[in-house]
Amino acid sequence: MRRLLTALALAIVGAVMLAGLAGLPRPGDPAAPVHTHVAAHIVAHGVEDTGSRNLVTAVLLAYRAYDTFGEVVVIFAALAAVMVVLAPAAAPPPGKTAPPPSPAPAVAPSPVVGFVIRLLAPFIAAFAALVLWHGEALPGGGFQAGVILGALLVLLSVVMGRGLEQPLVPAAAARWLQAAGPLAFAAAMLIGLAGAGAVLGLPAEPAWGRHAVLLLLELGIGLGGAAIILGLYLQMRGH
């Protein structure tokens, strides 16, 4: 009886979803509502409005900068939540001396894996830099560069075995790096207020000013994202 009811409910939900799917416009249809609303304006004026040749970047960092700001804050909040939940177990109780440095990982990564990661590391880092720097002209940008750089840092800390005890950068500096995304947006908001009279507006006057603001945002999102991914990994690995 229960199975029959479950199957019936699934069939009804599936039928409603398929009916909705049938009403969607064909992918790539130029007459679809999504392409006739604001997209036409962005395609026609995006380059002169924002100075960015990549329209995806123009939407993410100029037209819809508030949404991107929200995403950056969400990622930052995720790291903060993981730290709050996992930190008490990892930190030594107050009043006691720090625990002895943790021994080397029980299973050392194979020399082949370590060698390949070391060999690939500079190329991955160069690719991340290219994706960040050319985000305004090619597909890519801060988020993509941040996750590529973050994945590289995680890979390296898997083979190098650095832990929370011997951090690469001092803890205070790491906190600032992890907050780089929201901080960059705060700076861009102030610049926008002063230069364009609107929060997150792009200053129109010096031609390089808009590029500088976009690059600042990309840098903040990228470095902040990489630091947050590494922080998540280190927090979850613990001791």
Add this chain to the structure above:
Amino acid sequence: MSALFDLVMLALLLGMALAVARTRDLLAAAILFSGYSLVMCLLWLHRGAPDVAMTEAAVGAGVTTILFLLAIGRTGRRER
């Protein structure tokens, strides 16, 4: 050709999603999910969204898999 590619990829996606849902071995589920993300990345690329494909490959196949593995290492490998 293009439609055939889509069909093969979608069949792979469906198979991997079912396998992730059915397996009781969480390590196998994490690895299968990583493969799911890689196929999804190819589909994004084929749809003309290289930025999403890049994010899918790095986040979906890379970072979340490592976080899953860490969580499995801290808890247990078998689903109860």
